[in-house]
Amino acid sequence: MTADGPTPAGGAPAPSAGRRPGSAARERGSSGFGRYLFKHVSGAAVSLLLVLFSSFFIFRLIAGDPIDQLTKERPVSPEERAALRAELGLDRPMWQQFWDYITGTLTMDLGDSFQYRRPIFDLIVERLPATILLSGTGMVLAVLLGFWIGTRSGWKQGSRFDRGHVATGLLLYSAPTFWLGMIVILVFARYLGLFPVNGMRSPSTPPEFWPQALDIAHHLVLPVLTYTAVVYAGYLMIMRSSILDEIGNDYLTTARAKGLRDDQVRDRHAVPNALLPTVTLVFLAIGGVVNGSIVTETVFSWPGLGSLFVQAIFYPDRPVLQALFVLFSASTILAVLAAEVLYWFIDPRIRKS
Amino acid sequence: MTLLEFRDVHVTYTGSRGRIPAVRGVDLKVEAGTTVGIAGESGCGKSTLAMAVLRLLPKSAEVRGEILLDGEDLLRMGWGRLRAVRWTGASIVFQGAMHSLNAVQRIGRQVAEPMLVHDKDLSPAAAAKRAEGLLERVGLPPSRTRSYPHELSGGQRQRVMIAMALACDPDLIIADEATTALDVMVQAQVLQLISGLVSERGVGMVMISHDLSVLSAVCDTAAVMYAGRIVEQGPAHEVFAQARHPYSAALGAAFPVIGDPAARLRPGGLAGDPPDPARLPEGCSFRPRCAVSVERCGEESPELLRIEGARSSACFVAQEGEPVVIG
Incomplete structure (x- = not known):
């Protein structure tokens, strides 16, 4: 869920059907693309339904009675409890709650948050841009940087460039995000005073577009x-x-x-072939932009979906958890589906003549 | 005119098992407009020799001696000059065309690529046009430029490799097992195409194969390699018809003759394996598998010496004028 990125040991999902001769052969049917698309779309639809169902039950199983949690450390009469239960719609039978949840989710009506007493849909719409800004920017930089260095590292395996970058990369990879975040805050914000510590904008910034944009960038x-x-x-x-x-x-x-220079051999021939199996990964990253980085958002008090999720866990705000769980999973499932569809167009070996 | 000349070429690989000599002192000349065949078992050093010409061997390989292309030593060239010579001076038709082509690039682009690399003034459109022309010459429809390698059959891919080798009008073409993976009918077509090119364009050709019937059909001269050395050399049909080295004789006998019932009963092939290049036997390296060896063979290694006319042999028995085949 909190996909902060791929695992270096190759723990990321296998590079899809693209390289498997068996499944490529199966696609050789009469209406190639139609069958290929149908197979992957139906697979994604089944996954989405499973996520939808399990989200309803998981949070009912792991969190106890929400009324207890909402009223804890406060003296409440049984009448007040019953009123609250009725207000939140929790007095109705389970099957009816389930039906409302399913139809609601499918029509983008995600219910109200316990904590904010507002429609969850509005909360998500409000916070999505902040998350996309942070993890979108971070993801693009990470993919570009990682692929640029990785290409050169692999091409000159065992060189000083390779050893240095692998060691540095793995050191940073294994560092806990919150710890690294605090070091970054200490050095760049506290000692050097170059950047603000938290939040997305300062209250004192003029409301015009450019000052706001610069402030957010800062x-x-x-x-x-x-x-x-x-x-x-x-x-x-x-x-x-x-x-x-x-x-x-x-x-x-x-x-x-043929007389190509070493860098031409690498960039024109090796890289396009090497990129093919990484397409799924890049799409997973794009899907991961929505769930963003929960830890980074928390450390920097970034007002995105990640910190909303953390708040919802502590409250606990069951409808919000439910909705975010579905949203995060759906974005990953749809990204993988997009990758599978894209393979059809970029890997000529999948579509046999 | 001598196009390509190997002068005392040695190739030594350094690996976990120490230094392994793959080619041990090869002298060979290729004249323009002729085809030279190199025969031998797998591991005898023939492909290593081919790859040494354009310096395509891995870093672990050390190449000594001289390889002259048009009088210019390829082994002492700067990288810039070497890149300029690659594909314009000499090109290679690689074995295993499936893997030698880039799977995710269209055929046309791969054929046109060397033209664009070597001729900065050439426009991509003109290069694409020429690529279509080359495919037509090897008998493929020009529309195939838009295909990907996996969309072609093995024979078509091999023809693409040949078209690609012709892209920059090289003086020398090296065909490394170019027809080995093809079925016989396609092989015949490809061989015809290759020999046509040699005769009409006056290019030099080095043809590497373990298939003697292929070599005798196409080559003017033939060299037989064993354990990194040329053991016999001469006009192709003579070498294969009447061997002057027991190894060439065994290589020839290993191929069945269609329609000859006696061939089925004759003991063909050769007992034993080629020697481990890391631990070559003392004296002649063929001695452990040789039926006609004499005492001297265990003591010194025979040089490749001219025995009569254009024929040379590295066998003491043949050099004495004795027959190399028993019976």
């Missing part, structure tokens, strides 16, 4: 730095091993024999 630097530093090594290691898989291949000897 607040964005440290969280993005932290997020990128923790995540990029995963992309580095995966691109590196993907390049290493290509290095012994004959088509690179052909390219060299």
Whole structure:
């Protein structure tokens, strides 16, 4: 759920059907793309339904009676409890609550938050831009940086560049996000005083567009730095091993024999082949932009979905948890689906003539 | 005119098992407009020799001697000059065309790529046009430029490799097991295409194969390699018809003759394996598998010496004028 990035050991999902000869062969049917699309769309639909169902039950199982939690440390009469229960719709039978939940979620009516007493849909719409700004920027930087370094690292395996970058990347990767975030705050905000410590904007900033944009950018630097530093090594290691898989291949000897420079052999021939198995990963990253980085948002008090999720856990705000669980899962499932569809167009081996 | 000349070329790989000599002192000349065949078992060093020409061997390989292309030593060239010579001076038709082509690039782009690399003034459109022309020459429809390698059959891919090798009008073409993976009918087509190119364009050709029937059909001269050395050399049809080295004789006998019932009963092939290049036997490296060896073979290694006309052999028995086949 809190997909902060791929694991360097290759723990990320297998690079999809693209490289498996078996499944490629199965797609060789009469209406190739139609069947391919149907297979993957139906798979995604089943996953989405499972997420929808399990979200309803998981949070009812792990969190106890919400009325107890909402009224704790306060003396309340049984009448008040019953009134609260009725107000939150918890007095109705389970099957009816389930039905309301399913139909509500499918029509974008996610119910009200216990904590804010407002529609959850509005809360999500309000906080989504902040999350997309932070983890979107961080993700793009991490993927670009990781792939750039990973390509060069793998191409010159064992060189000083390779050893240095792998060591640095893994050190940052294994650092706990909250710890790294605090170091970053200490150094850049406390001692050097270069950047604000938390939040997304300062109250004193003029309301015009440019001052606001600059202020947000100023607040964005440290969280993005932290997020990128923790995540990029995963992309580095995966691109590196993907390049290493290509290095012994004959088509690179052909390219060299043709008189291409070493960097041309790498960029024109090795990289396009090495990128193929990483497409799923990049789409997972895009899907992960929505759930963002829960820890980074918390450390920097960033007003996004991640900190909303953490608040909802502590409250506990069951409808919000339920809705975010579905949202986070759906974004990942849809991103993987998009990757599968894209493979059809970029990997010529999937669609057989 | 001598196009390509190997002068005392040695290739040594350094690996976990120490230094392994793969090629041990090869001298060979290729004249323009002729085809030279190199035959031998797997591991005899023939592909290593081919890859050494354009310096495509891995870093672990050390190449000594001289490889002259048009009089210019390839082994002492700067990288810039070497890149300029690659594909324009000499090109290679690689074995295993499936893996030698980039799977995610269209055929046309791969054929046109060397033209654009070597001719900065050439427009991509003109290069694409020329790529179509090359495919037509090897008998593929020009529309195939838009195909990906997996969309072609093995024979078509091999023809793409040949078209690609012609892209920059090289003086020398090295065909490394270019037809080995093809079925016989396609092989015949490809061989015809190759020999046509040599005769009409006057290019030099080095043809590497373990298939003697292929070599004798196409080559003017043939060299037989064993354990990193040339053991016999001469006009191709003579070498294969009447071997002057017991190894060439065994190589020839290993191929069945269609329609000859006696061939089925004759003991063909050769007992034992080629020697481990890390631990070569003392004296002649073929001695452990040789039926006609004499005492001297265990003491010194025979040089490749001219025995008669254009034929040379590295066998003491043949050099004495004795037959190399028993019976």
